[in-house]
Amino acid sequence: MTKKITVVGAGIVGVATAAYLRRDGHEVTVVDMRPPGEYCSFGNAGILSPGSCVPLATPGIHWKVPGYLADPLGPLTIRWSYLPKAAPWLLRFVAASTPQRVERIADALRPLLKQTFEAYQPLVKNAGVSDLIRQTGYAVAYEKRASYAGDALAWKLRRDRGVIVEELDGAELKKRVPQLTGRYEVGLFLPEQGFVANPERLTKSLAAQLQRDGGVVLQGEVRDIEVGPNGPRALVVDGAKIPIETLVICAGSHSNELTAKLGDRVPLEAERGYHVTYSDPRLSLPMPVFMPEYKFFITPMEMGLRIAGQSEFAGIHAQPDYSRADILAQHMQRVFPGISTADATQWMGRRPSMPDSLPVIGRATRYANTYYAFGHGHVGLCSGAPTGRIVADLVAGRQPSIDITPYRADRF
Numbered sequence: 292m293t294k295k296i297t298v299v300g301a302g303i304v305g306v307a308t309a310a311y312l313r314r315d316g317h318e319v320t321v322v323d324m325r326p327p328g329e330y331c332s333f334g335n336a337g338i339l340s341p342g343s344c345v346p347l348a349t350p351g352i353h354w355k356v357p358g359y360l361a362d363p364l365g366p367l368t369i370r371w372s373y374l375p376k377a378a379p380w381l382l383r384f385v386a387a388s389t390p391q392r393v394e395r396i397a398d399a400l401r402p403l404l405k406q407t408f409e410a411y412q413p414l415v416k417n418a419g420v421s422d423l424i425r426q427t428g429y430a431v432a433y434e435k436r437a438s439y440a441g442d443a444l445a446w447k448l449r450r451d452r453g454v455i456v457e458e459l460d461g462a463e464l465k466k467r468v469p470q471l472t473g474r475y476e477v478g479l480f481l482p483e484q485g486f487v488a489n490p491e492r493l494t495k496s497l498a499a500q501l502q503r504d505g506g507v508v509l510q511g512e513v514r515d516i517e518v519g520p521n522g523p524r525a526l527v528v529d530g531a532k533i534p535i536e537t538l539v540i541c542a543g544s545h546s547n548e549l550t551a552k553l554g555d556r557v558p559l560e561a562e563r564g565y566h567v568t569y570s571d572p573r574l575s576l577p578m579p580v581f582m583p584e585y586k587f588f589i590t591p592m593e594m595g596l597r598i599a600g601q602s603e604f605a606g607i608h609a610q611p612d613y614s615r616a617d618i619l620a621q622h623m624q625r626v627f628p629g630i631s632t633a634d635a636t637q638w639m640g641r642r643p644s645m646p647d648s649l650p651v652i653g654r655a656t657r658y659a660n661t662y663y664a665f666g667h668g669h670v671g672l673c674s675g676a677p678t679g680r681i682v683a684d685l686v687a688g689r690q691p692s693i694d695i696t697p698y699r700a701d702r703f
């Protein structure tokens with residue numbers, strides 16, 4: 292039976308979900324206060340990594356954090372005035388780092404991410420943008436062997452779940468990525484991974500195709516949800532009411548503001564990250580490169596070369612602190628000393644992050660006509676299409692292909 296479905300959020304998760312719902316023949320309307328793909332899905336590193344099943348919090352994380360915070364070129368910062376607000380989330384983050392929980396989280400993430408390429412395939416084909424998806428593999432460059440040894444658990448978690456990780460020495464790494472001129476003691480190559488050459492164009496193209504296929508994209512801010520006896524019945528969008536039958540919340544880092552209105556209090560944090568994109572770098576890479584010691588990716592996009600990373604806890608509404616992007620730019624100069632910085636642009640985005648690195652996917656706790664799909668943190672691009680397909684299965688009453696119990700909204 293086809294339904295009338297309203298999706299809040301036109302980031303990659305919202306548009307992929309809308310696309311899968313439309314494929315099932317439903318009447319789909321997407322509402323977003325911005326044009327599609329102009330929030331977090333605009334400027335990520337573009338990495339599609341079915342193997343990224345390792346949560347952010349691994350055993351011993353609380354010992355590593357002070358070192359990250361003290362390093363002026365480090366990957367993490369917490370605005371001290373925001374610490375009291377972030378504290379409950381951070382405590383849950385640390386609590387999720389026990390060896391047992393980390394194994395369980397990796398078990399829950401891998402089946403979702405494993406579907407990345409296959410789940411995007413019908414969507415990009417339909418939208419005529421298959422060229423955006425590149426399955427080149429990616430390289431990992433460690434400056435110090437000791438850092439690789441320190442990450443042993445993370446690589447074991449991946450390998451135990453079938454992710455292919457090829458170990459390289461410094462010379463072999465440079466054969467894969469000849470543009471790397473520095474000294475690297477260990478390299479890795481992950482052949483099954485890849486990237487999106489332009490995450491913004493991907494999201495916009497899927498949204499445009501949705502409209503060509505009969506879906507509707509409306510611009511407006513959802514300020515409230517009117518709830519009747521059978522669940523949500525209208526969205527209050529910029530003062531006007533939009534009646535709804537079935538609702539899907541894909542509002543990224545703002546989703547908890549909406550779920551709270553439906554009785555689901557979800558520990559979601561806007562984990563801010565930055566990028567610098569060099570539109571004329573005079574250098575091109577055959578594949579993305581990850582630098583694990585500083586936790587950034589450098590990705591060869593169609594717009595130029597992008598370096599993206601950093602985790603900043605400062606609250607969802609704080610102004611960007613572009614000194615974090617300057618840190619990325621310093622790393623870029625160090626890795627590629629000859630890079631041309633002409634026309635480099637900076638950006639800040641808010642990852643919708645849960646403390647256990649697992650998204651929220653499934654039905655609202657109280658209402659049968661409402662579904663959630665948000666909280667994908669560092670892997671929202673990878674998991675956008677797989678999530679969309681799961682939501683479509685749930686709406687249709689089909690059994691999703693994977694167990695979604697670990698993604699419940701009320702797990703905390």
Ligand SMILES: Cc1cc2nc3c(=O)[nH]c(=O)nc-3n(C[C@H](O)[C@H](O)[C@H](O)COP(=O)(O)OP(=O)(O)OC[C@H]3O[C@@H](n4cnc5c(N)ncnc54)[C@H](O)[C@@H]3O)c2cc1C
Nearest residue numbers: 300302304324331332335336338513543564670671672673
């Ligand atoms: C620096 C950086 C690098 C990253 N690199 C990668 C990567 O390489 N690979 C990867 O998989 N992921 C990566 N990510 C994460 C990824 O970008 C996110 O997980 C993903 O974009 C989240 O998509 P989304 O659709 O949930 O959220 P968003 O893209 O944020 O979309 C949510 C939408 O909801 C709308 N919205 C919110 N509230 C309302 C409201 N009340 N009314 C109307 N509209 C509303 C917003 O306007 C927005 O358009 C990275 C993130 C950052 C910051």
